[in-house]
Amino acid sequence: MIPGTFEYYRPDSVASVVALLAKLGDDARPLAGGQSLIAMMKTRLASPEHLIDLSAIAELHGIREQGNDIIIGAMTTQHELIASELLAKYLPIIRETSLVIADPQIRYKGTLGGNVANGDPGNDMPALMQCLDASYQLVGPKGEREVAARAFYNGAYDTALQADEIVSAVRIGKPVAGHGYGYEKLKRKIGDYATAAAAVMITMSVATCTSASIGLTNVSETPLWAEAAGKALVGTQLDEASIAKAVAAAEAITNPASDMRGPAEYRTKMAGIMLRRALERAKSRAHG
Amino acid sequence: MNKQTPIDIDRAERTEKLQGMGCKRKRVEDIRFTQGKGNYVDDLKLPGMVFGDFVRSPHAHARIVSIDTTRAKALPGVIAVLTAADLKPLGLHYMPTLAGDVQAVLAEEKVLFQNQEVAFVIAKDRYIASDATELVDVVYEALPCIVDPFKSMLPDAPVLREDIKDKMVGAHGPRKHPNHIFEWQIGDKDATDAIFANAEVTIKEMLVDHRTHPSPLETCQSVASFDKIKGELTLWGTFQAPHVIRTVVSLISGLPEHKIHVIAPDIGGGFGNKVGAYAGYVCSVVGSIVLGVPVKWVEDRMENLSTTSFARDYHMTTELAATKEGKILAMRVHVLADHGAFDACADPSKWPAGFMNICTGSYDIPTAHLVVDGVYTNKASGGVAYRCSFRVTEAVFAIERAVEVLAQKIGMDAAELRLKNFIKAEQFPYHSALGWEYDSGDYHTAMKKAMDTIGYAELRKEQAAKRAAFQRGETRELMGIGISFFTEIVGAGPSKNCDILGIAMFDSAEIRIHPTGSIIARMGTKSQGQGHETTYAQIIATELGIPADDIMIEEGNTDTAPYGLGTYGSRSTPVAGAATAVAARKIKAKAQMIAAHMLEVHEGDLEWDVDRFRVKGLPEKFKTMKEIAWSAYNSPPPNMEPGLEAVNYYEPPNMTYPFGAYFCVMDIDVDTGVAKTRRFYALDDCGTRINPMIIEGQVHGGLTEAFACAMGQEIRYDETGNVMGASFMDFFLPTAVETPHWETDFTVTPSPHHPIGAKGVGESPHVGGVPCFSNAVNDAYAFLNAGHIQMPHDAWRLWKVGERLGLHK
Numbered sequence A: 001m002i003p004g005t006f007e008y009y010r011p012d013s014v015a016s017v018v019a020l021l022a023k024l025g026d027d028a029r030p031l032a033g034g035q036s037l038i039a040m041m042k043t044r045l046a047s048p049e050h051l052i053d054l055s056a057i058a059e060l061h062g063i064r065e066q067g068n069d070i071i072i073g074a075m076t077t078q079h080e081l082i083a084s085e086l087l088a089k090y091l092p093i094i095r096e097t098s099l100v101i102a103d104p105q106i107r108y109k110g111t112l113g114g115n116v117a118n119g120d121p122g123n124d125m126p127a128l129m130q131c132l133d134a135s136y137q138l139v140g141p142k143g144e145r146e147v148a149a150r151a152f153y154n155g156a157y158d159t160a161l162q163a164d165e166i167v168s169a170v171r172i173g174k175p176v177a178g179h180g181y182g183y184e185k186l187k188r189k190i191g192d193y194a195t196a197a198a199a200v201m202i203t204m205s206v207a208t209c210t211s212a213s214i215g216l217t218n219v220s221e222t223p224l225w226a227e228a229a230g231k232a233l234v235g236t237q238l239d240e241a242s243i244a245k246a247v248a249a250a251e252a253i254t255n256p257a258s259d260m261r262g263p264a265e266y267r268t269k270m271a272g273i274m275l276r277r278a279l280e281r282a283k284s285r286a287h288g
Numbered sequence B: 001m002n003k004q005t006p007i008d009i010d011r012a013e014r015t016e017k018l019q020g021m022g023c024k025r026k027r028v029e030d031i032r033f034t035q036g037k038g039n040y041v042d043d044l045k046l047p048g049m050v051f052g053d054f055v056r057s058p059h060a061h062a063r064i065v066s067i068d069t070t071r072a073k074a075l076p077g078v079i080a081v082l083t084a085a086d087l088k089p090l091g092l093h094y095m096p097t098l099a100g101d102v103q104a105v106l107a108e109e110k111v112l113f114q115n116q117e118v119a120f121v122i123a124k125d126r127y128i129a130s131d132a133t134e135l136v137d138v139v140y141e142a143l144p145c146i147v148d149p150f151k152s153m154l155p156d157a158p159v160l161r162e163d164i165k166d167k168m169v170g171a172h173g174p175r176k177h178p179n180h181i182f183e184w185q186i187g188d189k190d191a192t193d194a195i196f197a198n199a200e201v202t203i204k205e206m207l208v209d210h211r212t213h214p215s216p217l218e219t220c221q222s223v224a225s226f227d228k229i230k231g232e233l234t235l236w237g238t239f240q241a242p243h244v245i246r247t248v249v250s251l252i253s254g255l256p257e258h259k260i261h262v263i264a265p266d267i268g269g270g271f272g273n274k275v276g277a278y279a280g281y282v283c284s285v286v287g288s289i290v291l292g293v294p295v296k297w298v299e300d301r302m303e304n305l306s307t308t309s310f311a312r313d314y315h316m317t318t319e320l321a322a323t324k325e326g327k328i329l330a331m332r333v334h335v336l337a338d339h340g341a342f343d344a345c346a347d348p349s350k351w352p353a354g355f356m357n358i359c360t361g362s363y364d365i366p367t368a369h370l371v372v373d374g375v376y377t378n379k380a381s382g383g384v385a386y387r388c389s390f391r392v393t394e395a396v397f398a399i400e401r402a403v404e405v406l407a408q409k410i411g412m413d414a415a416e417l418r419l420k421n422f423i424k425a426e427q428f429p430y431h432s433a434l435g436w437e438y439d440s441g442d443y444h445t446a447m448k449k450a451m452d453t454i455g456y457a458e459l460r461k462e463q464a465a466k467r468a469a470f471q472r473g474e475t476r477e478l479m480g481i482g483i484s485f486f487t488e489i490v491g492a493g494p495s496k497n498c499d500i501l502g503i504a505m506f507d508s509a510e511i512r513i514h515p516t517g518s519i520i521a522r523m524g525t526k527s528q529g530q531g532h533e534t535t536y537a538q539i540i541a542t543e544l545g546i547p548a549d550d551i552m553i554e555e556g557n558t559d560t561a562p563y564g565l566g567t568y569g570s571r572s573t574p575v576a577g578a579a580t581a582v583a584a585r586k587i588k589a590k591a592q593m594i595a596a597h598m599l600e601v602h603e604g605d606l607e608w609d610v611d612r613f614r615v616k617g618l619p620e621k622f623k624t625m626k627e628i629a630w631s632a633y634n635s636p637p638p639n640m641e642p643g644l645e646a647v648n649y650y651e652p653p654n655m656t657y658p659f660g661a662y663f664c665v666m667d668i669d670v671d672t673g674v675a676k677t678r679r680f681y682a683l684d685d686c687g688t689r690i691n692p693m694i695i696e697g698q699v700h701g702g703l704t705e706a707f708a709c710a711m712g713q714e715i716r717y718d719e720t721g722n723v724m725g726a727s728f729m730d731f732f733l734p735t736a737v738e739t740p741h742w743e744t745d746f747t748v749t750p751s752p753h754h755p756i757g758a759k760g761v762g763e764s765p766h767v768g769g770v771p772c773f774s775n776a777v778n779d780a781y782a783f784l785n786a787g788h789i790q791m792p793h794d795a796w797r798l799w800k801v802g803e804r805l806g807l808h809k
């Protein structure tokens, strides 16, 4: 658990990060909170020769409103997500999710940008971002581009991010007022990644579900947006038969690994149970 | 209550000042621990010190074709790379284990478990050492491996230990197969078999106490510093038994014992993991002798979990024979013990299966027979007593699960079955069928107090209602009530049956009163967090009337401390605690002579009064211990040698037998398999209580580790011998959030043979806790005829039980 040797850089602008990445090539990695990267370096699963620390770049911090969107800077920590009044008002599901990530010490360091860029299916934010239909703002030598969270993940640690790009911010459309939400996560203990987790956003019109979006964490190589499961709920009264259909549709797209959290069949079933419970909570919160 | 006289009040005040036995004295060591001022091995920085790191095997079983160190040696900063070829000429490529086997220090021809030590790189800093391990080129030829101990002795099983393949008699008798280590038998086989053949009721269950690890927060580490001029070696290390390490180092290195200085500074937890000797210790010593500079070795977390001593891995086929009315007549147990690649169990040498023969538990079982077969597999070696006396958690798990299985079979309440079979108070000292003499106990009183406090009858009613509701589909939760009534056996031990490599298992205390009446005392034991500096001082305070705050306790430096066998198996209080009391009494006897001289009376005219000797009938004529101390040095009686000190090497006449009654209430979510502990009540009887607060702390810690073991902690291997989850991400170490709330209670049944009646408590809660949790889980599913559910009871395994029983929609 001793990392290899590396050079350390601490630039103060996005432009200089991009220039450094272009110059140093594949052997360079951005460093955000280090809560995933340093652990990988200690076990030598990652051995970057150059570490580019993003923490001194002011433009990567902060949460703000921009018209109908909320923009969250990549270096915003999970602790800041929990404390944000703006998010509490528009996107309380981000707070609910952040609170079940790791433990308070890790949340002081770990960032939203690191969490979504990491590409580890165990991270909770990616499935939530897919559920919210967020998009990531990427900056590279050719300038800026935006990629939808639902199109960002190709496989474990394999994303649309190029080696010479960074995530600068995450853009999320404000959900309608009165929406129902729930993030339900099964884990073995504080500080553990999900055995399975589900993010649910719904809107209701009286007793009828008018929209539903579902994300699943850690039950495949990538986060999953359970499109068919969401569709199965729209237009229904969220009765048992429709829920069972949605759960079956969600379970059908999972492909979890068997690990110390349990065998694959268990984790698939837990994705279903987490979805049920998240949905129940979302329903109880929705008023439309 | 009688009115207190001024004399009573004065005496009470003087007693309180002492902070002696029975008082909740705050732990003095916590002042430094809570401020980050502890002094651990890794804090040590010596001039010129260099660092070692291991090249480890990726294979569980493989032949080593070649080792090429050229690239590693070429890396700037690398000083040396040791392999078996370097150690062999010194006779150090193997080292003796505590169990009479040998263990590879660096693998010579074969590797036998994943992460086994293959080469030791020494470099000028820790990072370079780590880099260089990746540059040692080892060519392996993979071999078929054995992970399942039930396959070790198959006729066509691959032979693991080629180094001893022709040695068909091991340290504990004949070996039946090249992968067999020993067979150990005790009890009356024929009588037991006869009772089973005719019994009205029998039960038989294969109970697995799965492989886990003691996982102290501080990993194993050492710093060796060899002075070539003086020919002296100083070795700092994480040693639960520093004196034994010194003797072993002397025996294997050939250095005279007085030229070896072994020092165990503060230790960050041991739980049995730090009893044995490890390759890292040996390599740091060899490195320092060869290079003439200090060599530091510090294990990382993965190395600790995957290579240093594991615990358990006992596969216990457990049988009881009883009458229809639930009177147990006989017990028969066969254990298949998976010892891994080398037999490096840390047991007293004559006890290859530890004290597994305490498995008749708290019950009057007249006839019993136990067989233990130890086998080799391609896993790390160990089998240490993880927060328990030797194999006692295993033994208690066997009997405490078995009585529940029996109770269920005959349809009797599990508490009632226990009450019916307990050894009765008047039967003590009790001779068990498997050879122990239980010193004292009052099991019925403890059990009834526990049942009343927890409200046992009401809990059973609630459970019945919940079960009915579950069957009507109104709840998805199952309620389990766990019981365990354990008897520990601690304080090894009497030299007639206990030794380690021929060293008898006494322990020691040396107490010296300074002229001004303060004290330094040194013991042969070594605290790893148990609070010895606090509690030994309390014993001395009560015995000698000097305030505990004026007493310094020192352990761990083999140059100054008297020889002792160290701390594990809850032996510190039973053995060194006894030595402390006896040494104090020697001092007191001399003090009485001095006081008599000072007061010009006959010794027999004096009586002890808290902190002084006073003349009988004349309470105003007295000399305090403090005054006596001054006099002892400066004006002793004629013909008496000056000074006031004593040493005692205590040979315990018997073990001590702490016991307790534990209850657990658990609620299990059938759909996820998540189990929540609603209540846990622990009544402990550890004899005389030295410091109730420390006892409570020990009980909390022991229960937390029991909770961990029962509910998820494990060292698992896949079928190719890869060790799974050897990090704190997967290895279950509960945090404050997962840990249940503990309710503690006690009864007091002193040990009749111990000078202060104390029995030891540090390990009882672990021993009693593991079966209590497992019984709660098993009880939750019992009405669904689930059969025995193996540990660990983590969520996915309990969910699987639900699947098997068809409980999921």
Ligand SMILES: Cc1cc2nc3c(=O)[nH]c(=O)nc-3n(C[C@H](O)[C@H](O)[C@H](O)COP(=O)(O)OP(=O)(O)OC[C@H]3O[C@@H](n4cnc5c(N)ncnc54)[C@H](O)[C@@H]3O)c2cc1C
Pocket: A029, A030, A031, A032, A033, A034, A035, A036, A037, A038, A039, A054, A074, A075, A100, A101, A102, A103, A106, A109, A110, A111, A112, A113, A114, A115, A117, A118, A122, A123, A124, A125, A161, A165, A166, A167, A168, A191, A192, A193, A194
């Ligand atoms: C014990 C423990 C438990 C944890 N449990 C959870 C959990 O339950 N759920 C969960 O979601 N997370 C968990 N985490 C991870 C934690 O949330 C991390 O903070 C997060 O995954 C990564 O964020 P970071 O800022 O630390 O990124 P880093 O570790 O610094 O970086 C992670 C990766 O992303 C890249 N990266 C970082 N920022 C950017 C950027 N702006 N642009 C491009 N690439 C970038 C890095 O190069 C690296 O490859 C846990 C961590 C620990 C140590």
